[in-house]
Amino acid sequence: MDVIEMTQAKVCFIGAGNMTRSIISGLVKHGYPSALIHATNPSQGKLDALQQDFSIEVSNDNAAAAQAADVIVLSVKPQLMEAVCNALSHLNLADKLIITIAAGIPAARYQEYFKQPITLIRTMPNTPTQIGYGMTGIYAEDNISAEHKAICETLMQSGGNVVWVDSEEGLNQVIALSGSSPAYFFLFIESMIASGVKMGMPEDKARLLAEQAALGAAQMVIQNQQLSLEQLRTNVMSKGGTTAKAVETFQQGDLGGLVDKAMNNCVARAQEMAKMF
Ligand SMILES: NC(=O)C1=CN([C@@H]2O[C@H](COP(=O)(O)OP(=O)(O)OC[C@H]3O[C@@H](n4cnc5c(N)ncnc54)[C@H](O)[C@@H]3O)[C@@H](O)[C@H]2O)C=CC1
Ligand SMILES: O=C(O)[C@@H]1CCC=N1
Numbered sequence: 001m002d003v004i005e006m007t008q009a010k011v012c013f014i015g016a017g018n019m020t021r022s023i024i025s026g027l028v029k030h031g032y033p034s035a036l037i038h039a040t041n042p043s044q045g046k047l048d049a050l051q052q053d054f055s056i057e058v059s060n061d062n063a064a065a066a067q068a069a070d071v072i073v074l075s076v077k078p079q080l081m082e083a084v085c086n087a088l089s090h091l092n093l094a095d096k097l098i099i100t101i102a103a104g105i106p107a108a109r110y111q112e113y114f115k116q117p118i119t120l121i122r123t124m125p126n127t128p129t130q131i132g133y134g135m136t137g138i139y140a141e142d143n144i145s146a147e148h149k150a151i152c153e154t155l156m157q158s159g160g161n162v163v164w165v166d167s168e169e170g171l172n173q174v175i176a177l178s179g180s181s182p183a184y185f186f187l188f189i190e191s192m193i194a195s196g197v198k199m200g201m202p203e204d205k206a207r208l209l210a211e212q213a214a215l216g217a218a219q220m221v222i223q224n225q226q227l228s229l230e231q232l233r234t235n236v237m238s239k240g241g242t243t244a245k246a247v248e249t250f251q252q253g254d255l256g257g258l259v260d261k262a263m264n265n266c267v268a269r270a271q272e273m274a275k276m277f
Contacts, residue, residue, distance in 0.1 A: 026159025104273025
């Protein structure tokens, strides 16, 4: 369903960084009215760029923007969240839906930060939201209404796909699987390009070859749900051929173990952050 049919809420983003830009881009592309979107930031540069690109309202006054909004999206770094929320705690937030995209901070903390009961939904998006290929995990506590859940889902869906999880630990797993994981793939492609260049391939061609292979592989996975990943992989591997040699090298280096370790460290960091806040 189109975003406009679902909601006409005034949405205010507190913090106009990478993720806010990604989400706003998705919203505007889906026809969400620019006039209903507001972003705040202390520095003017990012605000000017957002205003120019998306014709949204911008300011550096968090309180005025939050006061005027129906939905407040908290998009600052976790370390700044407490101070940013404290500075809004004099407002009456009873009728607002507050959505946070911050990693690590447990839902219960926000009530303390705002010093009043609030309606809060935790989400974990990722940067591909900017181009409509985002993935967002959403967690809401039992007291959140179906209407508020629908508004949040609609907003986040404008940038791609969403999954609901039923615990905050589930959200930590979302961080490892999709919130942080675009960076894993970027690193992999970056490493492939570097290797291609070392072999003598011009960088632009190495990038084109690697990125198109990544795109094709992702689409193969998506469009062949009936096939296992192992099957897709073995379809590329001729017996005694080149792919088998490369895959064998990854397996000897325990790629699976390394990925497992990286993802567990990602979750562990989210758990560690939850104790810090
Ligand atoms: N970058 C990513 O891939 C993802 C980030 N997140 C979460 O999103 C949040 C934001 O991350 P990014 O967008 O990457 O960070 P960012 O640093 O690009 O953006 C944060 C913005 O907040 C602004 N800011 C600082 N103090 C402020 C204040 N008092 N009032 C208003 N704005 C203020 C900063 O100037 C900056 O533009 C973090 O909590 C992070 O955990 C979640 C999922 C993915
Ligand atoms: O690295 C981080 O902490 C944030 C959360 C997921 C992606 N970026």
